Amino acid sequence: MMVLNFAELETVYEDLAVALDTVSHAGREVLLCKLSLLMARELGDLAQVQAMIQTAKDHLDTKMQQD
């Protein structure tokens, strides 16, 4: 499968940073989830998306309780 080269990925990085700064704090989470659904649909590979969700969870602080 084709992957983006680093320069392209860097553009995504920057565009996303700018987009995240244009919305409210609550809007950031929703924006990222919308983006995930859009990209998952286009990717068309459930197993790969599920593996990526696991990967994205790595190295983040876990919380003990639901907020």
Next chain:
Amino acid sequence: MRPEGKGALESLYFEYPRFAAPGRAHVLEHTQHKVAIVGAGPIGMFAALTLARFGVGSVVFDNKDTFNDGSRAICVQRSSYHALERAGALGPFLEKALGWTKGRTFYRGKQILEFEMSHSDSEKYLPMYNIQQQFIEQYLWDAVTASDLIEVRWCSEVVGFGDTDGGARLTIEDTNGRYDCDAQWVFAADGARSPVRKMRGKRLNGENFAGRYVIADVQMDHDYPTIRRALFDSESNPDKTILIHRQPDNIWRIDYQLPDGQSEEEAIREDSIRENVAKILRDIGYAGPWELEWWSIYSANTLALDDYRDGRVIFIGDSAHIVPIFGVRGLNNGLADAENAGWKLARVLNGLSDESLMDSYSPERRGATLDVFENATKSARFMTPPSKGWEVMRDAALSLSLDHDWAGDFANPRQMEPFTYSEGGAVLTADAGVTGVKLGAVLPNETLSDGVYLSDILGNGFTMLVFGDVDVAKIDDQVEVISSAMIAAKYGEAALARVQARLGTQAGGALLIRPDGYLAGAWAVCDLEQIARQMKMAFGLGETG
């Protein structure tokens, strides 16, 4: 609850009848019953009608002196219409109820989804009908009073319960005093807070969902078709959910999630109800006068018994399971429970089947409940997200749905088709050569001629559809046999071709349909001896002659 100044049962559209307990001499004289049904709600009455359909009498106990006021089911689905029809109680429903096929979902005032429930010309009835529970109970009651086989004892509470050798002993307390009576079998149809369940030491297990909903009925002259409306994040209830259903007599059901910052106590005060409803009506463009009929509050639960049978006690309806309303499966599942348990028990009591037939009741109906839970849980999580994660994903899907049709499907309430039962028990193992039909599912319907459907020609008990040249005289006379030749002769070759195409049956094959309309067996080749052996084993049907 009703507005201040109204009597407890003072309705804008329904006159509650009042019943009295039976005479003392009568109850002391008639103490031996085949079947005792606890609860004269819609499920208990329908169970009695189903037993009566097969000639089995029952006595029904209810601690109230009138119909339910606190329970307000409104949606009756197609499969329930067929069940009511089989029990001879459908007539008045056809006159009164409002049929519908469509739902619309709105997000921030914009329509994001219009869903159509599965429907075609092959079906006799629409996928769904709206009618108030009081009318449902009234119509069932009318059918019950017309039957010689059913005795209902109002104002009669079951206060004691013990096992006997051949069944159960019930202690009843009515307005005239206490008495004991015996029943070979008991149907517990006494609702979500089932006293029988408590007396039997049984507990419901499962989950409660966090979101609270107010449910209000208003009367207004609102011009909108019978279409289920769901509103997310509307002006009248920001970030929350609203459901709107039309009912007969200009009554509208409005369910709304408690607005932010409103406690349960505050939300159910009449002034809060009036204020919230007024906002919602403005939101949907209704500016005319309206009257408040009734309101209540609820939260979604998915709770069920681990086993719907406890010896000679069979739990049917809400006593066995509590399902969230998003998917309209409370009443409909209860009716399916009652018909399932009813035809099986009637066979046992009529000496036609072994008692082991009752073993299939709980796996079949609990399976249906768990299937409802799976779908309803998805709906409930969308309607009232239980945590931040579910909320963010729901908001993402709704936001996307504004300009992406595919995302609107997340808001589909998943009002499902009837459950498909597993093979084994009361569904026979499929013949290897059979294709096209789904064993354990409701038999698909088909039109035979103008206004006549396949479902209309099925027998009261088992029916066998035979597609080929078979000596039908050899089939057990308890089974109503319908051959392809009979269909062709009466309704024409085109009708037969439609039926065969719809059922996907090959020439030479046979189908067995249960008394509840489910497909019990399918054979690619109509080998009567083999069929007879299988039917004998599962249902105790006699050998062929």
